[in-house]
Amino acid sequence: MENSRIKQFARDNQVGMALLISAALFMINIVINPASLNVNTFGSIIALTLLLCFASAGQTLIIITGGIDLSVGAVMSMAAIFTANTMAGQGGQMPIVIAQVIPMALLVGLVNGLGVVKLRLPAIVITLCVSNVVTRLQYVYTQGLPTGTTSKFFTMTLQYRFFGVIPGMSIYAIIIFGIVLYIINRSRFGQQIFLLGNNKNAAYLTGVRSEMIEIMAYVIGSLLAGIAGIIGAGYLNFVICQSFDSYTMLSIVAVVVGGTLLIGGKGSYLGTAVGSLLLIVLGNCLAVLNSSDAVRSVIMGGVLLLLLAVYNKEKPIRQ
Amino acid sequence: MLEMHGITKRFDAVVALKNASFEVRPGEIRALLGSNGSGKSTLVKVLSGLVNPNAGEIRIDGNPVKINNSQESRKLGIAVAYQDLSLIQSMNVIDNIVLGMEPTGRFGIVNRKQAEAQAKKVLERLMVDCRPEELVRNLPPSVQSMIEVAKAISLKPRLLLLDEVTASLHHNEVDILFNTLKDLKKDGTAIVIVTHRMAEIYKICEECTILKSGETAAKGKLSEMDLAEIVYHMTGKRPDAVTQAPCNLHETEKEERVLEVRNLVILPKVKDISIEAHKGEIIGIGGLEGQGQSEIIRALLGVNKPTGGKILYRGVDSKFKSPAQAIKKDMGFVSGDRNKEAIFPIRSVAENLYAGKTTKGALFGYLGPKQINGFALRAMNEFNIKAGSLKHPANSLSGGNQQKLVIGRWIALAPELLLLDDPTKGVDINSRREIHKILKECTDAGMTVIISSSDNSELLEVANRIYIFYEGRVSAMLEGENRTEEKLVAAMMGLVSCETGGEAIG
Numbered sequence: 001m002e003n004s005r006i007k008q009f010a011r012d013n014q015v016g017m018a019l020l021i022s023a024a025l026f027m028i029n030i031v032i033n034p035a036s037l038n039v040n041t042f043g044s045i046i047a048l049t050l051l052l053c054f055a056s057a058g059q060t061l062i063i064i065t066g067g068i069d070l071s072v073g074a075v076m077s078m079a080a081i082f083t084a085n086t087m088a089g090q091g092g093q094m095p096i097v098i099a100q101v102i103p104m105a106l107l108v109g110l111v112n113g114l115g116v117v118k119l120r121l122p123a124i125v126i127t128l129c130v131s132n133v134v135t136r137l138q139y140v141y142t143q144g145l146p147t148g149t150t151s152k153f154f155t156m157t158l159q160y161r162f163f164g165v166i167p168g169m170s171i172y173a174i175i176i177f178g179i180v181l182y183i184i185n186r187s188r189f190g191q192q193i194f195l196l197g198n199n200k201n202a203a204y205l206t207g208v209r210s211e212m213i214e215i216m217a218y219v220i221g222s223l224l225a226g227i228a229g230i231i232g233a234g235y236l237n238f239v240i241c242q243s244f245d246s247y248t249m250l251s252i253v254a255v256v257v258g259g260t261l262l263i264g265g266k267g268s269y270l271g272t273a274v275g276s277l278l279l280i281v282l283g284n285c286l287a288v289l290n291s292s293d294a295v296r297s298v299i300m301g302g303v304l305l306l307l308l309a310v311y312n313k314e315k316p317i318r319q
Numbered sequence: 320m321l322e323m324h325g326i327t328k329r330f331d332a333v334v335a336l337k338n339a340s341f342e343v344r345p346g347e348i349r350a351l352l353g354s355n356g357s358g359k360s361t362l363v364k365v366l367s368g369l370v371n372p373n374a375g376e377i378r379i380d381g382n383p384v385k386i387n388n389s390q391e392s393r394k395l396g397i398a399v400a401y402q403d404l405s406l407i408q409s410m411n412v413i414d415n416i417v418l419g420m421e422p423t424g425r426f427g428i429v430n431r432k433q434a435e436a437q438a439k440k441v442l443e444r445l446m447v448d449c450r451p452e453e454l455v456r457n458l459p460p461s462v463q464s465m466i467e468v469a470k471a472i473s474l475k476p477r478l479l480l481l482d483e484v485t486a487s488l489h490h491n492e493v494d495i496l497f498n499t500l501k502d503l504k505k506d507g508t509a510i511v512i513v514t515h516r517m518a519e520i521y522k523i524c525e526e527c528t529i530l531k532s533g534e535t536a537a538k539g540k541l542s543e544m545d546l547a548e549i550v551y552h553m554t555g556k557r558p559d560a561v562t563q564a565p566c567n568l569h570e571t572e573k574e575e576r577v578l579e580v581r582n583l584v585i586l587p588k589v590k591d592i593s594i595e596a597h598k599g600e601i602i603g604i605g606g607l608e609g610q611g612q613s614e615i616i617r618a619l620l621g622v623n624k625p626t627g628g629k630i631l632y633r634g635v636d637s638k639f640k641s642p643a644q645a646i647k648k649d650m651g652f653v654s655g656d657r658n659k660e661a662i663f664p665i666r667s668v669a670e671n672l673y674a675g676k677t678t679k680g681a682l683f684g685y686l687g688p689k690q691i692n693g694f695a696l697r698a699m700n701e702f703n704i705k706a707g708s709l710k711h712p713a714n715s716l717s718g719g720n721q722q723k724l725v726i727g728r729w730i731a732l733a734p735e736l737l738l739l740d741d742p743t744k745g746v747d748i749n750s751r752r753e754i755h756k757i758l759k760e761c762t763d764a765g766m767t768v769i770i771s772s773s774d775n776s777e778l779l780e781v782a783n784r785i786y787i788f789y790e791g792r793v794s795a796m797l798e799g800e801n802r803t804e805e806k807l808v809a810a811m812m813g814l815v816s817c818e819t820g821g822e823a824i825g
Contacts, residue, residue, distance in 0.1 A: 183683070186685055186686060186687055187682070187683050187684065187685065187686055188677055188678075188680055188681065188682050188683070188684055188686045189682045189683055190686075191670065191673075191677045191686055191691075192677055192678065192682075194663075194666060194670070195663050195666065195670070195674055195677065198663040198664065198665055198666050199659075199662065199663050199664065201659055201660055202654075202659070202660050202661050202662060202663060202674075203663075203674075204641075204642060204643075205620070205622070205642050205652055205654060205660050205661070206642070206646070206652075206661075206674050206675055206677075206678060206728075207642050207643045207645075207646030207647070207675065207678035207679075208643065208677075208678050209641065209643045209678075261665075265663070265665050265666065266665050266666075
C-alpha cells in the first residue's frame with residue numbers, strides 16, 4: 001500500500017521527484033565533504049544550472065514536438081567561438097557577435113527543420129549530421145587554436161554575485177525564462193507544438209500548419225542554443241573548439257528528467273529547470289568524489305538510461 | 320472442403336461476427352456478400368490468420384484446424400488477395416510475387432532465375448502487362464491489383480479468397496481474371512469472391528453466402544435467387560424497382576449555394592462526382608465502404624489533391640493545399656477515426672475543445688489558460704459533454720464523449736461548412752442522438768453540413784438530401800419523399816444509375 005503510493009507519486013509528480021533527488025544528492029555531497037557547504041558552491045550550482053537551462057530551452061521545445069536536437073552542443077560551441085574571437089577581450093563588440101551568431105543559428109535550425117519535415121529524415125540523423133558539420137567548421141574557423149577571451153564587462157555581468165551568492169547570470173535568466181515560458185505556455189505557437197507532438201495527423205487535420213510549426217521549433221531551438229553559447233562563453237571566459245559539446249546530452253537528460261515525454265506532446269520548461277538542477281548537483285557530487293571526466297560521463301549515461309527506462313512509458317499514437 | 324461454424328469475433332463492444340457459419344467445396348466459386356459492417360472482411364481475416372475469433376470452429380477436410388497467423392493459413396493452402404493490397408511498394412514485381420516462398424538453392428540462397436521464371440509464368444497466365452523488374456509503386460492501381468491476385472494464385476492454393484480485388488480493375492482485366500478463375504475451378508480449387516458488383520457475381524459465381532450484422536443471413540444457389548432477394552438478405556429491405564434516379568438538383572432558388580463540386584476526379588477511387596450544398600442544409604453521403612466518400616471529404620478539406628474537376632466554395636474556385644487553408648476559410652472537419660485523426664489523447668479536455676481555435680490568430684499572440692478554459696467550459700455545458708474535469712486528459716473520456724468533444728470543437732467556432740466523415744462510428748446510441756440534435760440546431764442557425772456515413776439509418780434521419788456513391792460516381796441523389804431505405808439500398812448496390820439530364824422527373 002505504502003509502496004504503491006510512493007510509486008504513484010514517482011510516476012505522477014516527476015518534477016517533485018527530481019527536486020527530491022536533487023536535495024538528497026546535495027545532502028550526500030555535504031556529508032562526504034562538509035567543506036562544500038558554502039556560498040561559493042551555492043553560487044556556482046545556480047550559475048551552472050541556469051546555463052544548462054538556457055541550453056535546454058530549445059531542446060524542450062523540440063522534444064515537445066516529438067523531435068530531438070543533437071546539434072545543441074555544436075551550436076553553443078560555435079556561438080561561443082564567435083563570441084570569444086570577436087570580442088578578443090574588447091568591449092562594445094556584442095552587436096557584431098549577435099550579427100554572427102543569429103544567422104549561424106538560423107541556418108542550422110533551418111537545415112535541421114527542413115531535413116526533418118521535407119526530407120523526412122529522422123531527427124536524430126539529420127541533427128547529428130548537422131552537428132558534425134558545425135563542429136568541423138569550428139576547427140576551420142579557428143584552425144584548432146584557442147580563441148580570445150570575452151570582454152571583461154560581459155564576463156563581469158555574468159560572474160558577479162549579488163550578496164555573494166546569486167550570480168549575475170540570473171538577470172539574463174529572467175529575460176530568457178520570460179521569453180521561453182511565454183512561447184511554450186502562453187502563445188498559440190506553444191499550444192500548437194503540444195498538439196503537434198501529441199497527434200501530428202490530428203493537428204494537421206485541425207488546421208495546424210504542421211510543417212511550418214515543426215520547422216520553426218527547430219529554428220527557435222537553434223537560436224536559443226546560440227544565445228546559450230554566447231552566455232556560456234562569457235561565463236567561462238575561455239573558449240576552445242567543442243567547449244560545450246557535452247551540453248547536447250545534458251540538455252536531453254535535463255528535459256527528460258524534467259518530465260517532458262520523448263515521444264512528444266507533454267512537457268514543461270520549469271520541469272527542465274528542475275532537471276538541470278538535478279544534473280548539476282549530481283555533477284557537483286561526482287566532482288567532490290574526485291572522479292575523472294570519463295567516470296562522470298559513464299555515471300551520467302547510466303542515469304539517463306535509468307530515467308528513460310522509468311519515465312518514458314507513455315504510448316505513442318499509431319499513425 | 321472448408322467449413323466454419325459458430326464463428327464469433329468481438330472488438331471491445333463491437334460484435335463483428337456473431338455465430339457466423341460458412342462453407343465452400345472444392346471446384347466451387349462462391350460469393351461472400353454483405354453490406355457495410357456485416358463482417359465479410361472479418362471473416363476473410365479469420366481465414367487468413369489476421370484475426371483470431373473468440374469462438375467457433377474451422378474444419379478443413381473435416382479436420383478441425385486453428386489458424387493463429389498468416390503462415391499457418393498459407394500452410395493450410397489458403398491464399399488471399401486484398402483490395403488494399405498486401406504488396407510491398409518499394410520491391411519489384413518478381414520479389415513481391417515470390418515473397419515468403421522464394422525458391423531456394425543450396426544454403427538457403429534465393430534462386431533468382433527460378434523466382435523470375437515462377438513470377439513470369441503467373442504474370443503470363445493473368446496477362447499482366449508490366450515489366451517483372453519494375454517496382455510496384457511505379458505501376459498503375461489496376462496492374463497492382465492484378466499482381467496481388469497473381470501473388471495469391473502463385474501459391475497454388477486449395478482455397479483462394481479474393482477480397483474486392485475487382486474494384487480497381489478494368490473490364491478486360493476482369494474478364495482475364497474470371498477466365499483464370501474458371502481454369503482454377505476445373506483444377507479443384509475452392510474460390511471465394513467478396514465484391515459489391517452484383518453483375519460480376521452472376522457472371523462467375525454459382526453459390527453465395529450472405530452475411531448481415533455478423534450473422535449468416537442466407538446461403539444458396541445464385542440461379543435460384545434474384546437480385547432483389549440478395550439485397551433483401553443483405554439489408555433487410557427490398558430494393559426499389561426503379562432503375563433510374565435523379566442525381567442533379569433542379570434549379571431551385573431556395574438558399575445560396577455554399578458548395579458546388581463539379582465532375583471531381585481523384586484517382587483511383589473517385590471517377591466523376593458532382594454534388595452541391597446550400598446554406599443550412601445537411602447533405603448526406605452514403606454508399607458501401609470505399610466508394611470515394613472519404614476521398615471527396617478530404618479533397619474539400621485540401622488533404623487529397625483532385626486530378627480533375629472543380630470545387631466552388633462560396634462561389635470561388637477553391638482547391639485548398641492544406642487543411643489549414645480550408646479551416647481559415649471557415650470549414651471544419653470531424654473525423655470518425657478519433658484516435659488517429661482527431662483526439663489529442665494526453666492533452667486536456669479543455670485543450671482538445673480549444674484545438675480548432677488554437678490554429679486561428681497570430682502565432683505568437685497571447686493564449687492563456689483563462690481563454691482556453693472559458694471557451695471549453697461554455698462548450699461543455701452547451702454540448703453536454705461529461706468529463707471529470709477540464710484538466711483531465713481526453714483519453715479519460717468515453718468514446719461518445721470524445722466524439723462530442725471533437726464535434727464541439729468545431730461547432731463552437733460556427734464554421735460555414737462542417738465536414739463529417741463517418742462521425743458516429745463506434746459511438747453509443749445516446750451520444751449519437753445528441754450529435755444529430757446538435758447538427759440540426761446548427762443548420763437552423765445557418766451552418767451547412769456534409770456528413771458521410773456508413774450507417775443508412777443515420778443518413779435517413781439527419782440528412783436533407785443524400786448522395787449515394789457507387790464506384791466513384793453518384794448513383795442517386797435522394798431528396799424529400801424519395802429518402803427511403805429501399806431507394807437508398809438500391810442505389811448503394813449500384814442497381815440504379817443516374818438519369819441523364821436530371822430534369823426529367825417533375
